[in-house]
Amino acid sequence: MSAATPHLLELKGVHTHIGAYHILHGVDLAVPKGQLTMLLGRNGAGKTTTLRTIMGLWQASQGSIHFAGRDITRLHTPQIAGLNIAYVPENMGIFADLTVRENMLLAARQARSAAQMDEARLQWIFGLFPAVQKFWNHPAGKLSGGQKQMLAVSRAIVEPRELLIVDEPSKGLAPAIINNMIDAFDQLKQSGVTILLVEQNIHFAKRLGDAVAVMDNGRVVHAGRMADLAADEALQQSLLGLSL
Template sequence: MSTQVPPIHSTAAAPMLELRGVHTHIGAYHILHGVDLTVPRGQLTMLLGRNGAGKTTTLRTIMGLWQASQGRVLLGGEDITRLPTPAIARQSVAYVPENMGIFADLSVKENLLLAARQARHAGQMDEERLQWIFGLFPAVQKFWNHPAGKLSGGQKQMVAVARAIVEPRDLLIIDEPSKGLAPAIIHKMIAAFEQLKAAGVTILLVEQNLAFAKRLGDSVAVMDNGRVVHAGRMADLAADTDLQQSLLGLAL
């Protein structure tokens, strides 16, 4: 006989995001095996782990792109487990996938305009916010009218993040933003995330660049074989080389 799970009501004290016992199957494959994850409000939470640990599947499950087969996903204490992806996005959540999801045939301006729901043309976009984004990512302004597909990998990543923040968001979920980027562009990306943190945005970040993680992370969760096997403060993990070797097989 199944037990009725009591409803959870949103409160100011609730974490921004919480996964409770989440399982995800993709076809015949059981990828997530009871993921428990807490993302505190106003912090940047790093999600680390070896390749194939289940990090990207976790993000896609949060966003409803893959459906959890068991467990609950809570946003501000409210259950979003069964919501479709557009409904989750409307809860002030932005997601930047590993492949960036850029519309290659559209200009940079048109890519951002698609994400600016309150604007029907570029003149209706929030000019003050655009100038702030241009300050974070000068390449976005420089290539404003260029086809996004013609940009370099680093420039596309900047456009992807800019598109995610063209409107204020409570939660950003970003999959490996520094992957394949030159060090100079990584530094710009770090500066952008530091500003977003300072503005009170909650961020969940999958990252393989451990220097990046150490610099930005407030809290950390480490995944292995479809489970969270460690959670705590990023600073504590960064200071414990034995724990790093045990969890990740390498040192920060």
């Protein structure tokens, strides 16, 4: 790990078994501090399993995971979340019967009531995602897919986080909402949050990514600058079977 590009998160030789299935086959992944790293790959490449293994939802059977220089490989999920890491799963994990406000309050660990939530931070989030403010007192289950995704990300950042991990934030969203999401992640990055994103939308990846890692068959098969991958159509074709 060089002093010039300190890695906030680093996976070395990570293997993950789920039951009888060997999903990750020695994943090496470095997430530079203060940057947005894209994790790309075809369906079934192991991207979601990598995120779940980082968060301790599935245990690595081999290898190591370090966050801010600390070995977190054997920590449990609540301990990992307590290190200022937020995770937005692909299914978003919204509590449908609770209001938007109640969903946000659950994630604000320092607050016992909505009045105790950081008002300046809430206003910043409302600026990123106006729908969260608009539907503040509505049941979260009544929101559209795009609005639920905005709530899921808002909930993850209701308190300052050092690392934000998000699984396919643009999945199923309309282009206008995707652009809104891109702007929000860009602002988050500018605020100093390190972000690791799994994404299938190549436009999204190209607009936002600083670094990129491409997975195939449970391994990272390419790592480098997103701009270099975006500029190299032959490499895109060989790694992803598509052009950006």
